[in-house]
Amino acid sequence: MTDNEKIYVTKTFMPPMEEYMEEIRDLWDSAWITNMGEKHRELEEKLRCSLGVDALSLMSNGHMALEMCLAAMHLVGEVITTPFTFASTTHAIARNHLTPVFCDIRPDDYTIDASKIEDLITEHTCAILPVHVYGNVCDVDAIADIADRHGLKVVYDAAHAFGVERDGRGIGTYGDASVFSFHATKVFHTVEGGAVSYSDPAFGQRLYELKNFGILDETTVAGIGANAKMSEFHAAMGIVNLRYHEANVRRREAIWKIYCRELSGIDGLQIPEDARDKAAQGTASRCRQSRNYSYFPVVIDPEAFGADRDQVAERLALQNVFVRKYFYPLSSDYDCYKGILAHGETPVADRVSASVITLPLFPSMRKEDAYRICDMIRNCRL
Numbered sequence: 001m002t003d004n005e006k007i008y009v010t011k012t013f014m015p016p017m018e019e020y021m022e023e024i025r026d027l028w029d030s031a032w033i034t035n036m037g038e039k040h041r042e043l044e045e046k047l048r049c050s051l052g053v054d055a056l057s058l059m060s061n062g063h064m065a066l067e068m069c070l071a072a073m074h075l076v077g078e079v080i081t082t083p084f085t086f087a088s089t090t091h092a093i094a095r096n097h098l099t100p101v102f103c104d105i106r107p108d109d110y111t112i113d114a115s116k117i118e119d120l121i122t123e124h125t126c127a128i129l130p131v132h133v134y135g136n137v138c139d140v141d142a143i144a145d146i147a148d149r150h151g152l153k154v155v156y157d158a159a160h161a162f163g164v165e166r167d168g169r170g171i172g173t174y175g176d177a178s179v180f181s182f183h184a185t186k187v188f189h190t191v192e193g194g195a196v197s198y199s200d201p202a203f204g205q206r207l208y209e210l211k212n213f214g215i216l217d218e219t220t221v222a223g224i225g226a227n228a229k230m231s232e233f234h235a236a237m238g239i240v241n242l243r244y245h246e247a248n249v250r251r252r253e254a255i256w257k258i259y260c261r262e263l264s265g266i267d268g269l270q271i272p273e274d275a276r277d278k279a280a281q282g283t284a285s286r287c288r289q290s291r292n293y294s295y296f297p298v299v300i301d302p303e304a305f306g307a308d309r310d311q312v313a314e315r316l317a318l319q320n321v322f323v324r325k326y327f328y329p330l331s332s333d334y335d336c337y338k339g340i341l342a343h344g345e346t347p348v349a350d351r352v353s354a355s356v357i358t359l360p361l362f363p364s365m366r367k368e369d370a371y372r373i374c375d376m377i378r379n380c381r382l
């Protein structure tokens, strides 16, 4: 890159334009461009296979997928969730007239700390909504065990975890349902889009109704639905992008490995592989999970490293590298949720949120830029 070319945390993958044009050509013949047409059916089936899930319902975006999913469960009361996530997770709970109850996260992979969930369960608790943050798999066994014992629903926000498998099983098969986002910035995208994976056909029927105004047939409206349908143009983008998914993951992996090699062993920096190795030593039973290389978070201990998170972000920005502070602030610190949590009740999430950056990582990123960024980070200590 030239020195003044800007590098952002991500850059949307664009497939060859002609290929997309070819894919949408037949839409001009059918003139069926939304409302669960041919492309919608095709993408749903292709994703069902590639994600290894029983069933899947496409949605207009990941957020509506979350909202529709919670609505289809007819939940009332409190939902235990993580504050270390994108605004959407918490908003989907609140917009369903449910109360978010924030649980702390684990220091190694930043997913919800299952050992702290049970303390938060009350007679009003109806569900757990953990997030496979950065594509790291939650402690799904412990969460299933707690949910079983207390009769709770489990919905995973798998917006970061497209294509991730655990012990060879698709991540969308865990819990009662999982929600994916296909936003332009995600590992796999349909411009805007999302999906709910599930296995109960009756639940799938409710999802289908909810995303289409609650309409059953021409004269019957079964419930208070919304409009969360994915259009044929978006589905067509997904069909094309899916062909490039594996190659894109491999290109992300190459950048990821440079970051790992160049940033490991530096005092005060916690990077994903280090954290996972530490975790593996602690709990020998932890399962194998694949990676989709969606995000590369670096947690900076200012004392040990010699510069804090904000200083590092500023130094990189001066050199035209724009990292993101995902996830800062915690959703529990938004004005709309303040007061739900006394400060200090999620000490790990507080600390990680104050000290994390996610580095640029996208398929078309050049290796020399990854090396340069690592140099810049090392130089922040001086």
Ligand SMILES: *Cc1c(COP(=O)(O)O)cnc(C)c1O
Binding pocket: 061, 062, 063, 064, 085, 086, 088, 089, 131, 157, 159, 160, 180, 181, 182, 183, 192, 193, 194
């Ligand atoms: C992106 C994202 C969403 C929302 O998905 P959209 O498709 O942008 O609506 C929800 N949760 C998490 C964790 C996300 O990163």
